[in-house]
Amino acid sequence: MTIRIKEILENGKVGELISASGWIRTRRDSKTVTFIELNDGSCFKNLQVTLDASNHSEILSALGTGTSVTVMGNLVQSPAAGQAVELAGDTVKIIGSVESDYPLQKKRHSFEFLREIAHLRPRANTFGAVFRMRNILSFAVHEFFQSRGYVYLNSPIITTSDCEGAGEMFRVSCFDPEKIPRNDKNEIDWSRDFFGKAASLTVSGQLEAEIFATSLGNCYTFGPTFRAENSNTSRHLAEFWMIEPEIAFADLKEDMNVAEDFVRYLFKAALSRGGDDLDFFDDRIEKGLKANLERLADAPFERITYTDAMTELEKHADSFEFKPSWGIDLQSEHERFITEKIFNGPVFVTDYPKDIKAFYMRLNEDEKTVAAMDLLMPRVGEIIGGSQREERYNVLVDKIKTMGLNIEDYWWYLDLRKYGTIPHAGFGLGFERMVQFVTGMSNIRDVIPFPRAPKLADF
RNA sequence: GCCGGUUUAGCUCAGCAGGUAGAGCAAGCGGCUGUUAACCGCUAGGCCGUAGGUUCAAGUCCUACAACCGGCGCCA
Structure with a gap:
């Protein structure tokens, strides 16, 4: 009792x-x-x-x-x-009882030190608050989509579709590293591995989500995602949680509407249920956090095309290390300028040049840009990347070919366009970046229970 | 991976121009007080990140490596 x-x-x-x-x-x-x-x-x-x-x-x-x-x-x-x-x-x-060498003392500890004792850090004020907030947001994710009739899809963790090129992948293999079988061309013989072909941890559940969006209708995934990039920043993890809705019969505009409603729903959940934890973040982690969340929860997000954003950036070309010009990808400094200096809040940047975006994004009328959108946020940068998917069979085939990809690898993806194709769109939201934004925590390793990053996989 | 910084007591840090280590907090002991990051006194605690090098002498200077932090790239 x-x-x-x-x-x-x-x-x-x-x-x-x-x-x-x-x-x-x-x-x-x-x-x-x-x-x-x-x-x-x-x-x-x-x-x-x-x-x-x-x-x-x-x-x-x-x-x-x-x-x-x-x-x-x-x-x-x-x-x-x-x-x-x-x-x-x-x-x-x-x-x-406790030995006198108990690492947590009744004093403030640095987050770096606490990261080394990840088995004890949830007992510290800040981390208790962070992980309760993470829980609130996790639940709110499901609430948002479930209340709108989306189907929760458990997309596979292990995948053999090398499709997206979203980054370096972690190999999944049962080969003995000392004795890796090779064929007569001295290539690794994956046919003798567990899955009979090269397998990896997923970098995205999007392609599988598209299968369900074109059958059950609106759906979403929410699970771990893996990138083997050697990224050493405060906003990258090798294992992170991503939410990927896929919306049937939708274009880019509807995609952004859902993304905006979704993000604001999470802000509101944090505000209404955060309680003392949110007050703590506001008081000790980031002054003005609550007022900012309240402001953003009510105001519509800005939207600007890549082309217009570039025009704006070119007016301030002197303030950048990398000179902005149409056709290059937005650099961190450009993103920050747009979201922090020009708009001071979340901004959708849309319709990027086709050459700097993935093959599956829908080609626009101008045939130069694609129906892509990124949601940029102050401090955490790109929190959402999304697009309307190319639903026209022939256009997609051309795209795959001109990008030098192997058409056979995409047979099932192309089938979705061959048989009863529909316009659809979706996006991926980096859950930890959302938790970062809502808590004010500056390092992404401090908003996931057990961070995995280069040289870091303890606990 | 690239650029910069950091690495000294359990934790957070100081250590000036090279001369063999210091504070606060934590811990132990004692005192005071319905206290709330409690307060006061005493005690104990350190192969100064690792490996080389320069020097009579290196925490301090040089080189390499590692980890961490900040920024960049990759992206969510």
Whole structure:
């Protein structure tokens, strides 16, 4: 009958006899009373427990930071400021004691240090708040799509379709690295591997989502995605979670409408359910975070074509290391200028030159650009990449050929266009980048429980 | 992968022009106080990232490597 501390603090009645279990965050002594801050992870706040020093003298010294305990006693009104109620502990049971080398102290630790003890960092204020917020956002993702009739698709983690070229892939193989079979041309003989062909971890569930969008209708994926790029930045991971809706009978405009509604829905979920965790981010991680989320949750996102964006950037060519010109990809500094200087908020940039985008994006009337869109956000950069898919069989075949890709590899993808093709569109949202934006955390490795990045796969 | 920075006590850092290490917090002990990042005193704690080199002498200078941080590239 242990009650969660969140429940106690929200609904506990003064006078009630209760039991609370958790970990001691910090402990302070006064002459007659020992104070314990008890946290069980259910919420940001701690439950203050008071112990009569004379009744518990023999175990008081064992109640150090990190100790797990169960306390029974009456919930009383707190005579001091800082908390409305507190638990007047009658009995304290030590569940698990702590050695003096417990790494978490009652002081501020650097995020870099806490990353090295990822098995303990969820017990720290910031990380408790981050992972509760991540949970809120995860649930809101499903809520948003489910309430709109989208089907949740579990796209495969292991794939043999080398399709997209979205980045370097992690090889999946059962070969003994000491004895990799080779054929008579001395090439690796994947036909003798587990799947009978070269297999990798997925870099995107989009192509599979298109199969379902052209059968069950609107659908979405939400799962882990893997990129073997040697990316060393505060916004890249080798394993990250991506949400990829695919919308049937939709064009780019509808794609952006869904993306915008989706992002704003997540902002609103964070605002309405974030509680003390969000207040903490606002107070300690990024000043003004809440006001900014509130502003963005209500205002429509800006939209600008790549061509118009380039024209704007060219007016400020002097302020860039890389000179903007039509046909090049937007550099980080350009994206930041657009989203932070020109619009100060999320911006959709649309209709990129066809040569810098993937083969499956729909060719526009001008035959120079494709129906692509990226959603740029202040600080985290590109949070969404999406497009209307090329649904015209012949156009797609031409595209695959001119890009030098092997047409046979795409037989099933082309079949979707050959048999009852429909216009459709979709996008991918980097979940961790969303969590970063909503929490204000500056390093993406601090918003995923166990980050995987170059030289980093502990725990 | 590229450019720059950092690496000294459990943690966060200081260490001036090369002369064999210091603070705050944490920990242990004691004191004070319905305390709330509590406060005060004392104690203990360091092959100064790794490997070479220069020098009578290297935490301090040089080289290589590694990890981490910031920026860039790749992208979500």
